[in-house]
Amino acid sequence: MTRIGLWLGLGFLWLPVLLLAGYAFSDSRVPFQWGGFSLRWFAALAANDRLREAAWLSLRIAAGSATLAVLLGGATGWVLARRGPFAGRAIFGALAGAPLVLPEVVTGLSLLLGFVLLQAATGWPAERGATTVLLAHATTGLAYVAVVVQARLAGMDASLEDAARDLGATPWVAFRTITLPLILPSLLAGWLLAFTLSLDDVVVASFVSGPAGTTLPMVVFSMLRLGLTPEVNALAVVILALALLVGGVAGWALRRVGN
Amino acid sequence: MRRIPLLVPALWLLGFVALPLLVVLALAISQPGDGVPPFVLPYSAATGWQPNWEPLGLLVQDDYYFSAFLQSLRVAGGTAALCLLLGFPMALGITRATPRRRPLLLMAVLLPFWTGFLPRIGAWTGILRDEGWINGLLRGLGWIDAPLPLLYSDTAMFLGMVHAYLPFAVLPLYASLSRLDRTLEDAAADLGARPATVFLTVTLPLAAPGAVAAFLLVFIPAAGEYVIPELLGPPEALLVGRVLWQEFFQNRDWPVAAALAVALLLVLILPIRLFQRLEARQ
Numbered sequence: 001m002t003r004i005g006l007w008l009g010l011g012f013l014w015l016p017v018l019l020l021a022g023y024a025f026s027d028s029r030v031p032f033q034w035g036g037f038s039l040r041w042f043a044a045l046a047a048n049d050r051l052r053e054a055a056w057l058s059l060r061i062a063a064g065s066a067t068l069a070v071l072l073g074g075a076t077g078w079v080l081a082r083r084g085p086f087a088g089r090a091i092f093g094a095l096a097g098a099p100l101v102l103p104e105v106v107t108g109l110s111l112l113l114g115f116v117l118l119q120a121a122t123g124w125p126a127e128r129g130a131t132t133v134l135l136a137h138a139t140t141g142l143a144y145v146a147v148v149v150q151a152r153l154a155g156m157d158a159s160l161e162d163a164a165r166d167l168g169a170t171p172w173v174a175f176r177t178i179t180l181p182l183i184l185p186s187l188l189a190g191w192l193l194a195f196t197l198s199l200d201d202v203v204v205a206s207f208v209s210g211p212a213g214t215t216l217p218m219v220v221f222s223m224l225r226l227g228l229t230p231e232v233n234a235l236a237v238v239i240l241a242l243a244l245l246v247g248g249v250a251g252w253a254l255r256r257v258g259n
Numbered sequence: 260m261r262r263i264p265l266l267v268p269a270l271w272l273l274g275f276v277a278l279p280l281l282v283v284l285a286l287a288i289s290q291p292g293d294g295v296p297p298f299v300l301p302y303s304a305a306t307g308w309q310p311n312w313e314p315l316g317l318l319v320q321d322d323y324y325f326s327a328f329l330q331s332l333r334v335a336g337g338t339a340a341l342c343l344l345l346g347f348p349m350a351l352g353i354t355r356a357t358p359r360r361r362p363l364l365l366m367a368v369l370l371p372f373w374t375g376f377l378p379r380i381g382a383w384t385g386i387l388r389d390e391g392w393i394n395g396l397l398r399g400l401g402w403i404d405a406p407l408p409l410l411y412s413d414t415a416m417f418l419g420m421v422h423a424y425l426p427f428a429v430l431p432l433y434a435s436l437s438r439l440d441r442t443l444e445d446a447a448a449d450l451g452a453r454p455a456t457v458f459l460t461v462t463l464p465l466a467a468p469g470a471v472a473a474f475l476l477v478f479i480p481a482a483g484e485y486v487i488p489e490l491l492g493p494p495e496a497l498l499v500g501r502v503l504w505q506e507f508f509q510n511r512d513w514p515v516a517a518a519l520a521v522a523l524l525l526v527l528i529l530p531i532r533l534f535q536r537l538e539a540r541q
Contacts (some may be wrong), residue, residue: 002348002351002352002355003352003355004348005345005347005348005349005351005352006348006349006351006352006353006364007352008345008348009345009346009348009349009368009425009429010349010364010367010368012345012421012422012425013367013368013371013422013425013426014367014371016371016379016382016383016386016422017371017374017379017382019382019385019386019392020374020378020379020381020382020385021374023385023392030390031385031391032385032386032391032392032395033390033392033395072267072268072271073268075263075264075265075267075268076268076272078264079264079265079268083264083265086265088269092265092268092269092272095272095273095276095277096268096272097535098276098280099276101479101527101531101534101535102524103479103480103482103483103484103500103523103527104480104483104484104485104500105483105485105499105500105503105504105520105523106283106483106520106523106524109283109503109507109516109517109520110279110280110282110283110520111275111279112279113279113282113283113286113513113517114274114275114278114279114282116282116296117278117282118274118278120296135275136275139271139272139275139276142268142271142272199375200375200376200377202376202377202486203485203486206508207507217375217376217377220375220377220378220381221377221486224377224380224381224384224490225490227384227388229381229382229384229385232377232378232381233378233381233382233385235375235378236374236375236378236379236381236382237374239373239374239375239378240373240374243373243374244373247373
């Protein structure tokens with residue numbers, strides 16, 4: 001019974017992905033109809049300047065926001081797991097966890113309004129675009145990294161760090177030589193998670209972006225609204241191939257760091 | 260020096276989480292305006308305190324907004340229930356597989372997501388549309404003459420929703436089922452309980468907290484979903500996310516959009532608190 005359920009569920013998850021991957025190589029103009037083997041949609045993809053520029057922008061935003069998210073979220077997770085009680089700890093924890101449970105439209109709207117007000121009050125950010133999307137993605141990424149790092153530290157003995165401190169290490173040395181190597185796999189995993197979330201986000205980006213900050217998902221969303229799927233299928237195959245490559249390398253790196 | 264790991268994230272969270280949420284609250288009681296940005300805050304030094312309760316009142320009085328909330332709850336509840344129904348046997352199946360195969364099966368659940376969220380939704384439009392894969396197949400077989408209207412329907416919307424959210428149910432269910440003490444099931448079986456009885460009286464009650472967490476993990480984001488109803492659902496499926504989007508981008512009525520966000524948070528506050536308590540207990 002459960003075995004049938006498992007394979008049924010996996011079939012449901014895989015069906016559209018397999019069809020998409022197969023028909024990306026179809027010559028037909030009508031998506032998901034077979035018109036013989038062809039790479040024309042990959043050629044169309046490569047010739048599409050708008051898509052290529054948006055993809056490059058999205059990759060830079062994803063890398064930048066994931067890096068910020070690891071720095072901020074790593075510190076947040078460490079504070080929540082290791083620093084004892086302090087004034088405002090409950091509020092700090094609630095704010096760090098909020099992006100995980102807020103609906104996307106609420107996150108997007110609130111961040112946009114925050115940017116509008118900041119600009120009115122301080123003149124910064126001067127215009128909305130790539131920078132505001134990067135800040136927004138860093139904020140959601142922060143929350144995910146913090147959870148991963150906090151969970152890792154909670155499952156880890158604090159006495160190692162205490163021992164280093166007792167033997168005369170400064171807090172910074174204890175952190176760098178004991179804590180950091182132990183949480184490195186979580187930081188790497190958190191970076192990848194934040195990177196993926198940023199690359200996949202259309203709702204928050206649509207709210208906080210401006211004319212100069214059209215990300216890849218925003219372009220794909222408008223293409224899907226117009227019903228242009230063959231190029232999107234080709235794009236999905238390229239993304240999948242890259243993800244498999246990066247995932248393979250990251251898995252290998254995580255295992256090496258873990259050992 | 261010791262304060263930096265606390266101070267920097269704290270300032271960031273105040274600036275980019277707390278402040279924006281407070282502005283949403285303020286905007287929900289603001290006057291709409293013709294300027295850029297198109298609203299007038301409820302307080303200014305010149306005019307004093309002038310809240311505008313119309314946007315929030317509109318949500319209660321106008322059926323259009325009220326039914327958006329009912330629709331969202333229906334779609335989110337239906338999606339979460341379907342994800343549980345489909346995800347529970349999957350999670351159970353993975354826990355019962357040999358230890359060597361478990362990571363492979365988990366991988367098989369996650370791998371389809373590496374194509375990106377939007378292309379997967381695009382695949383469903385390609386499969387379901389009038390000239391799409393299913394209609395092409397059925398016409399090729401000679402079973403139908405006219406294409407079946409599959410896309411832009413409730414069915415298409417639920418297919419897309421369940422497809423997008425299923426892993427959110429499978430992973431927490433797997434986590435809770437794999438912690439479950441198998442000897443309890445064996446004991447019940449040894450004492451003469453039939454497999455169905457074991458499942459209903461031992462497995463299911465033990466897995467219940469994990470199942471509730473999985474339900475909520477799907478329900479909470481699904482309640483505010485915008486993209487899937489927009490690309491797959493019927494035009495009349497005006498869920499909160501879609502109405503908020505329209506008010507903001509098409510009507511440029513920012514106060515009503517903010518009022519919708521506040522109301523959505525009020526509706527979700529109980530599920531969110533319940534979910535956080537379940538998480539804290541584990």
